[in-house]
Amino acid sequence: MPKTCCAVGCQNHNMMLKSLSFHKFPKDQERFNLWLTALKRDRPDGTPWIPTKNSVVCNAHFISGKPSSDQTHPDYVPTLFNYNTNVSSKKQQQQKLQRHANALKRSMKTNPYSKSGVGVQETNAIVQKTAISRK
Numbered sequence: 563m564p565k566t567c568c569a570v571g572c573q574n575h576n577m578m579l580k581s582l583s584f585h586k587f588p589k590d591q592e593r594f595n596l597w598l599t600a601l602k603r604d605r606p607d608g609t610p611w612i613p614t615k616n617s618v619v620c621n622a623h624f625i626s627g628k629p630s631s632d633q634t635h636p637d638y639v640p641t642l643f644n645y646n647t648n649v650s651s652k653k654q655q656q657q658k659l660q661r662h663a664n665a666l667k668r669s670m671k672t673n674p675y676s677k678s679g680v681g682v683q684e685t686n687a688i689v690q691k692t693a694i695s696r697k
């Protein structure tokens with residue numbers, strides 16, 4: 563069954579590009595609500611839209627190209643949508659990622675055994691990859 567992104571104005575579906583990935587809504591209720599708020603999707607009659615278990619969001623809405631389970635990461639919720647593409651430029655998105663990486667580094671110093679150490683490497687790899695691919 564084809565999966566189609568449920569973001570407003572996004573026509574991406576999994577039969578289109580192999581580079582796209584699709585992500586189900588988080589099971590965590592709080593995060594679920596954050597995603598739902600971010601999507602700003604309402605039914606034509608004005609009632610709130612509720613995602614089904616088949617609803618997915620494509621990776622085009624995440625700064626790093628995939629959701630993060632880290633609450634402090636900018637990709638904890640999808641942020642890139644048609645309705646706000648002018649608000650946040652590519653540069654600002656990179657800065658957001660960098661700030662997150664720096665914050666993780668700082669927290670690593672205070673607690674070298676922090677689990678988030680993996681996240682630092684991951685985020686740095688993404689930032690570097692994106693920097694290279696933009697050249």
Ligand SMILES: [Zn+2]
Pocket residue numbers: 567568569572573574619620621622623
């Ligand atoms: Zn999408």
